[in-house]
Amino acid sequence: MATTASRLLVVDDDADMLRLLSMRLQAAGYRVATAASAESALAQLELERPQLVISDVRLPGLDGLALFDEVHRRHPSLPVILLTAHGTIPDAVEATRRGVFTYLTKPYDSKELLERITQALAMASPAEAIPQADEAWRAGIISRSARMADLLAEARMVARSDASVLLRGDSGSGKEMLARAIHRASARAGKPFIAVNCGAIPEALLESELFGHVKGAFTDAVSNREGLFQAANGGTLLLDEIGDMPPALQVKLLRVLQERAVRPVGSSQSHAVDVRIISATHRDLEAAMAAGQFREDLYYRLNVVTLTLPTLAERREDIPLLANHFLDKLAAKYGRRLSGFAPEALKALLAAPWPGNVRQLYNVVEQVCALATTPLVPLALVQRALRVPSVQVLTYAEAKQRFEREYLVGLLKLTDGSVADAARLADRNRTEFYRLLQKHALTPGRFQSSAGERPVSPSGDDGK
Numbered sequence: 485m486a487t488t489a490s491r492l493l494v495v496d497d498d499a500d501m502l503r504l505l506s507m508r509l510q511a512a513g514y515r516v517a518t519a520a521s522a523e524s525a526l527a528q529l530e531l532e533r534p535q536l537v538i539s540d541v542r543l544p545g546l547d548g549l550a551l552f553d554e555v556h557r558r559h560p561s562l563p564v565i566l567l568t569a570h571g572t573i574p575d576a577v578e579a580t581r582r583g584v585f586t587y588l589t590k591p592y593d594s595k596e597l598l599e600r601i602t603q604a605l606a607m608a609s610p611a612e613a614i615p616q617a618d619e620a621w622r623a624g625i626i627s628r629s630a631r632m633a634d635l636l637a638e639a640r641m642v643a644r645s646d647a648s649v650l651l652r653g654d655s656g657s658g659k660e661m662l663a664r665a666i667h668r669a670s671a672r673a674g675k676p677f678i679a680v681n682c683g684a685i686p687e688a689l690l691e692s693e694l695f696g697h698v699k700g701a702f703t704d705a706v707s708n709r710e711g712l713f714q715a716a717n718g719g720t721l722l723l724d725e726i727g728d729m730p731p732a733l734q735v736k737l738l739r740v741l742q743e744r745a746v747r748p749v750g751s752s753q754s755h756a757v758d759v760r761i762i763s764a765t766h767r768d769l770e771a772a773m774a775a776g777q778f779r780e781d782l783y784y785r786l787n788v789v790t791l792t793l794p795t796l797a798e799r800r801e802d803i804p805l806l807a808n809h810f811l812d813k814l815a816a817k818y819g820r821r822l823s824g825f826a827p828e829a830l831k832a833l834l835a836a837p838w839p840g841n842v843r844q845l846y847n848v849v850e851q852v853c854a855l856a857t858t859p860l861v862p863l864a865l866v867q868r869a870l871r872v873p874s875v876q877v878l879t880y881a882e883a884k885q886r887f888e889r890e891y892l893v894g895l896l897k898l899t900d901g902s903v904a905d906a907a908r909l910a911d912r913n914r915t916e917f918y919r920l921l922q923k924h925a926l927t928p929g930r931f932q933s934s935a936g937e938r939p940v941s942p943s944g945d946d947g948k
Contacts, residue, residue: 490605491515491532495525495539495551496567505538512598522546526554533559533630536604541568552584559630561637563604567592621669624661626809629799635791636665642789643669648741650726650786651764653793656843659764660724662793667720672760675719678712683728691733692749695740701750713746713757720760726786727767727778738782761786796838796845803834806842810849811861818853828863836870889924893931901931 492514496502499520506516517534519525522543537555541548552564566579569590579587585604588597621643622636642649643666651659660679667677685693692701696711712721723729729737740746741761745754763786772778796803808824815822825833838844851869852861892906899905906928907917921928 490536491517491534492601493517493519493525493528493534493537495519495522495537495543495548497521497540497543501540508594509601514601522548522551522554525551526558529555529558530630533633534562536601537562537564538601539564539566541566542570549579549582549584552579552582556583559634561634561641565597565600565604621673622665623668625658625665626805627799627802628805629794629802631794631799632802635662635793639666639791640669642666642791644671646760647788648761648763648786649788650769650790651762651793652790653764653766654795654839654841655766656841657793657795658842659793660722662791663720663722663762663764666762667760670720670760672719676716677720677722678716679722679724680712681724683725687730687733690730691736694733695736695746696748698748698750701748705750708748711746711748713740713759714755716759717757718759720762723761723763723786725765725767726763727765727769727772731777731779734779734782738779738785741782741785796841800834803845804830806845807833807849810846811853814850814853820853820856821859822853822856822861823859825861825866826863829861829866832863832866832870832872836872885924888920889926892920892924892926896926896928896931899931900933901928903928 490513492509494502494505494509494516495518496505497520502518502520506518509516517528517532519528522539523545525537525539537551539548539551543551546554548566548568552566555562555564563585564583566584566587567590568587586600588600621640625632625636627633627636639662649663649666651662653659663679664677667673680693682690692705692709692711694711694713696709696714697705698708699705723737740757743754744758745756747754769778769783769787773780773783796806807830811822811824814820833845833848840847848866848869852865855865855868856862891910895906895909899909903914903917903921907914910917912920
């Protein structure tokens with residue numbers, strides 16, 4: 485029987501076949517969603533991710549193979565089973581060559597179909613299928629994005645092996661957090677996880693930091709020191725910003741990866757190490773290789789599996805989740821009583837470009853948390869943190885009234901509170917001008933200077 489977490493999407497334009505297949509799968513314990521066309525199926529994929537798609541090949545509009553191509557493009561780890569009443573051997577070969585999990589001909593054997601479904605779910609192991617009690621491996625990764633769900637599914641699968649992983653993504657997108665998740669999901673979880681930023685340490689020190697040194701190896705080497713490779717033995721080493729590693733050190737790193745042993749600076753003896761390497765970069769390593777800045781042989785050693793993190797702008801559905809999560813966390817840190825974001829403030833967060841990704845969002849939330857004076861974070865505070873000019877959209881009547889008041893105040897300041905002079909400059913009679921002043925609750929006397937400082941009236945009278 486299937487687990488209650490197993491969700492299947494069944495696609496067929498034959499209503500009777502769709503109903504029959506759904507009943508059989510529900511009886512086997514699966515939750516089943518249905519679609520009568522490929523276009524409808526693709527729309528449903530964006531609403532709720534299934535763990536398996538079962539589709540007829542012949543469909544109106546896009547056919548089953550075209551549906552598979554689009555599913556595979558959007559969600560590479562989502563398995564697809566194709567069913568058809570018109571199957572041929574060339575069709576089956578083509579389908580499996582393109583990556584379809586399996587291809588069954590109608591009338592299909594129900595037992596065989598259920599077996600294939602079980603196999604597909606076991607191999608895919610999507611993130612959504614992991615029981616809630618087993619979610620600790622991805623602690624801190626807050627997401628409802630289908631794109632992130634695919635990434636986490638792939639990360640979970642990669643964690644089972646010892647393959648080197650290259651994490652790509654813009655700065656602030658969460659590469660180190662994903663590396664830690666892979667480590668926690670691996671058989672090395674009980675061993676150390678160590679991260680080092682290859683671009684933040686001077687070249688002269690980075691070799692010693694990674695491989696260690698012996699006493700007397702250089703001026704400040706007053707004792708033997710174990711490097712990070714040895715410290716991470718049995719565990720995982722994250723080489724962050726690997727694209728910034730100096731070329732000379734790339735050669736030495738390649739040797740360590742090939743020999744699985746490190747030689748401390750100044751030593752003639754090597755030490756065996758068993759370390760899983762995860763590297764991360766925001767740089768285009770292919771371009772760096774073409775420019776001679778990154779070794780091709782090292783690239784292929786590190787890039788056994790590539791995982792690419794989406795930018796925050798590519799997973800905007802996660803912004804409200806992340807913003808409220810950070811607000812709760814930071815409110816507790818600062819001892820503030822904050823209940824959330826005003827609707828307009830949340831809209832501003834959703835619309836922001838986020839060049840700094842999740843790290844920038846965290847910083848914005850930290851700023852509003854520190855400055856908020858009300859339980860609900862207002863739009864103006866979010867705009868300030870985003871460095872967006874606060875723009876208030878007024879109605880025509882509000883704008884007219886604001887201009888009128890500011891115009892009257894300017895006239896009274898210019899004429900030192902003389903109504904006669906202000907009315908003359910405005911080309912209005914005194915009676916009408918007084919009505920305007922009353923409308924805006926303006927008192928001319930408040931604009932008068934002291935008697936000794938009062939300027940001469942433009943008309944020569946006292947303005948009374």
